[in-house]
Amino acid sequence: MGFDVPADVLAFLDGASTLPRPRRRVVGPPPPPADPxxxxxxxxxxxxxxxxxxxxxxxxxxxxxxxxxxxxxxxxxxxxxxxxxxxxxxxxxxxxxxxxxxxxxxxxxxxxxxxxxxxxxxxxxxxxxxxxxxxxxxxxxxxxxxxxxxxxxxxxxxxxxxxxxxxxxxxxxLLHNDASARFAQWLLQRCPPGESLTCEVRLQERKRDIAQQLAMTPETLSRLIRNLEQRGFISMQGYTVRIHDRSQLQRCAGATR
Known part of the structure; x- marks a missing residue:
């Protein structure tokens, strides 16, 4: 069964340079020196x-x-x-x-x-x-x-x-988990704290940067993202990943838990 992938997601997955290096968020002003x-x-x-x-x-x-x-x-x-x-x-x-x-x-x-x-x-x-x-x-x-x-x-x-x-x-x-478990654990570590099963993760790095952190090729990372989307575990819009059920990712990362 096929599905449509947005062009900006394809650019991320395929390593295209049309998207700039993302920034995680717009930060506020510096904290005052007297603020502990x-x-x-x-x-x-x-x-x-x-x-x-x-x-x-x-x-x-x-x-x-x-x-x-x-x-x-x-x-x-x-x-x-x-x-x-x-x-x-x-x-x-x-x-x-x-x-x-x-x-x-x-x-x-x-x-x-x-x-x-x-x-x-x-x-x-x-x-x-x-x-x-x-x-x-x-x-x-x-x-x-x-x-x-x-x-x-x-x-x-x-x-x-x-x-x-x-x-x-x-x-x-990195040493003991396969590529799928490594990526699932990486996503879970970036989920906001709380008990909600759903959450959003803003990808702050380019695909090749994430792949380097996880000791895998960008092509392997692309396949993992597509696989998780096809299984309904996540959906991706630009650099934002929506996790539909944390427990599913926890099972993927079971070797680390």
């Missing part, structure tokens, strides 16, 4: 007055326009870098100079919490998909404060542990 909300979201709890005082004294804010570099690998990292608002793609450069996508982040989220501690360049480059605001904590100055603010030290350790957990799950998905 992004920091409290990333730490998962309200900050004490002392903790907030340390962060506001040390953090250097930086605005980056859409399309510009946020992080590079040209020198040793000296800052812990937090994405306060906006959307960023992280990856590494291919031989042709193209940025190979490994993951995307929406603020507030840590862009790099580890490289400065290791005395190494940033592990990945980062490019702004939207206008973004970042906060940079100089590690040398932060070290001097942590001995007197042990609760802040513990918060940073928890953040590092959370990042290790996410990376472990991603690695397990």
């Amino acid at each position: 909300t992004p920091w409290e979201k990333i730490f998962g709890a309200p900050l004490t007055a002392e903790e907030w005082g340390v962060l506001t004294r040390l953090a250097r804010r930086r605005e980056v326009s859409a399309g510009e570099a946020v992080l590079d690998r040209l020198g040793i990292a000296q800052y812990l870098v937090l994405l306060l608002r906006g959307d960023v793609v992280l990856g590494s450069r291919a031989m042709d100079g193209d940025l190979r996508t490994e993951r995307t982040l929406t603020g507030p989220a840590w862009l790099d919490l580890s490289s400065a501690w290791l005395g190494e360049p940033h592990a990945m480059e980062a490019q702004a998909l939207s206008d973004v605001t970042v906060a940079e904590l100089p590690l040398d100055a932060l070290r001097l404060q942590l001995a007197a603010h042990t609760s802040l030290s513990e918060r940073l350790c928890v953040c590092l542990a959370q990042q290790i957990g996410v990376l472990t799950g991603t690695s397990r998905n």
Whole structure:
């Protein structure tokens, strides 16, 4: 039984360049410097007055326009870098100079919490998909404060542990699941929180960027999308995927659950 696929969806599936690199959303204005909300979201709890005082004294804010570099690998990292608002793609450069996508982040989220501690360049480059605001904590100055603010030290350790957990799950998905399960898990991770069986996911990357993240070819990704559409699990309009029943995708991703 055949069905009609919109032209913009075909362009996405076939890797055509008629569609620009999508942006995840139009972001609002930068949070005021005195607003602790992004920091409290990333730490998962309200900050004490002392903790907030340390962060506001040390953090250097930086605005980056859409399309510009946020992080590079040209020198040793000296800052812990937090994405306060906006959307960023992280990856590494291919031989042709193209940025190979490994993951995307929406603020507030840590862009790099580890490289400065290791005395190494940033592990990945980062490019702004939207206008973004970042906060940079100089590690040398932060070290001097942590001995007197042990609760802040513990918060940073928890953040590092959370990042290790996410990376472990991603690695397990890539190593142990087939292509169908990997893509189903990838979609589920991008569903808004809640118990609703239906939801919409805005694809922020091009097809080849998504395929790179999932260790598959763009052609394989195209076949998976068509298969899920034919089975009635999802429908696609432009860069928006509507998931009709999360439980169906959960069964597809059963090897990871």
